Amino acid sequence: MKIKSTTLLVFAFVATNVCAQEALKQQNNVKQEFEVKVITSVESIIPDGLGRSRLISANDKRDYKEFTSTQTEEDNTGNKSKRKDIRIKDFEETKLLNFYNIGGIRFQNIAANDAVISSKLTAMISEGWDLTFVTSAVESDAGEKDGNGIFITRYIFKRKSN
Structure with a gap:
């Protein structure tokens, strides 16, 4: 037994x-299907508050394959995509404040931008998006006669497709 x-x-x-x-x-x-969304903040670091600062989010979609070509040794013809076909006119633009005003760097503007950006990120997360990566870059004053610059941050989200 x-x-x-x-x-x-x-x-x-x-x-x-x-x-x-x-x-x-x-x-x-x-195979899990995901979608990715990129939100970009562009904050001006132009003295005297002359620049434009925005939070940008595309509402329209693009398929990168439509604008991609493959280069080979036998065929090295360039990509023939038209810029007008790539350009998106359906996007969300949120006004941000410039880092500088006539008196110099304005910390209240930075705090205000942080609050607006936090609000957008919170809304995205509540819509089921996961913040997966953040990357920043700066193009600052390139010398005596330049006086221009931007601070750009990309927030990359993903979520499962419906």
């Missing part, structure tokens, strides 16, 4: 293990 119950237990364990492995294989073969 003991041998039968041991055999039965071993058989049940093997069968459970095989079923679990099969379920795991099926789960791994299911």
Whole structure:
């Protein structure tokens, strides 16, 4: 009797293990579909408050494949996409304040921008987006006669497609 119950237990364990492995294989073969959204803040660092600062979010979509060409040794013709076809006119533009005003750097403007950007990020997260990456760059004053610059930040979100 003991041998039968041991055999039965071993058989049940093997069968459970095989079923679990099969379920795991099926789960791994299911391709999850995600969508990505990029929100960009452009903050002016032009003295005297002359620049423009905005938070930009595209409402329209583009398929990069439509604007991509493959270069080979045999065929090195360039991409023939038209800029007007790439350009998006359906986007959300949120006004931000410039870092500088006539008196110099304005910390209240930076705090105000932080509050507006935080509001947008909070709204995105509440809509099911996950903030996955943030990257920043600056193009600052390039010398005596330049006086121009921007601080740009990209917020990259993803979520499962519906």
